[in-house]
Amino acid sequence: MSAYLASYLAIALSIRLLAGYLTIIEIGLLRSIGSLAIASSIVWASGAGRLRSFLPTRLRDDIIRSVLHLVGSLALIWSLSHLPLTLVTTIEFTGPLVAAILLFLTLRRRPGAVPALGLALLAIGIGLLLLKLNAVPNSDIAIAVGAVAVLTTTNLMLAGLAMHRSTLSIVVLMHAIQLPLYLLLWFAVPEQWSPPPQPYRLAFPAPELAVIGGAVLALIVGGFVSQAALANASRHATPLQLCSADTLRVPLITLAAYLVLAELPPMDLLLPGLVVLCGVVVASLPQQAGSRVRQRPADKPGRLPGVSSRSRRPR
Secondary structure, eight states: OHHHHHHHHHHHHHHHHHTTTSOHHHHHHHHHHHHHHHHHHHHHHTOGGGGGGGSOSOOHHHHHHHHHHHHHHHHHHHHHHHSOHHHHHHHHTTHHHHHHHHHHHHHOOOOOHHHHHHHHHHHHHHHHHHHHHTOOOOHHHHHHHHHHHHHHHHHHHHHHHHTTSOHHHHHHHHHHHHHHHHHHHHHHSOGGGSOOSSOOOSOOOHHHHHHHHHHHHHHHHHHHHHHHHHHHHTTSSOHHHHHHHHTTHHHHHHHHHHHHHOOOOOGGGHHHHHHHHHHHHHHTSOOOHHHHHHHGGGGOSOOOTTOOGGGGSOO
């Protein structure tokens, strides 16, 4: 999970830097092309004889998850490019709450006492942060909330796919499905819908070019590593633990934004932020094995797309 946190930190900073030069679709397209190139190279190096094992018999769940991930990624890139970083990170903390709601609606699975306490602390902390930020519900905030909800759904679907598929198979198929969609959006969506803050240029001073090149490289490598690490982590944790641990990237992004971009959050957000972190840590604590066994009868009414019964079997 530490590799995932580090890669997501690189992605977030890269998006903030590249937002001044590229549209959100171009940023997503760069990430997709680079990640697909890395994953495909690894597959090719592993031997052509293994290529058949990368194609599942049914692609429905991969297609649904890939399309949802594309939509959520574009919404998140837009949020990181247009909204204050403090507000975006606060909204991203709602991921475990969204996961708990989805698990209850689809699987009738209720969190245990300890995760429920963590979720309660998390909700209180988020409420305090939003009050301090004087956040007024509007379409911009709705996009950020939608991004969190959609990406949390894809994380839950990833947990199901990872139980019976290799990590490389999931990553290659996701980017292979997304790449033509990004290209279609790049050609079809008018540039004036989401233009970069400054006009395109062909020449840059050497220091600026180095920063842009480093941001592109971090975006590409981080895009591949984040999905691979998240797929591996999903094999060793419950979906709620995974989504809770996922939000630990938020304080890292805040710290890096201060050190690299000089974006210091207001000091009066410190106490609510600590309450939120407390809730995240408590919600991601390991659960007793017996708690999963007691939850199994309640898992029958339904399931999330891509979350199979095998993914809910206790280890």
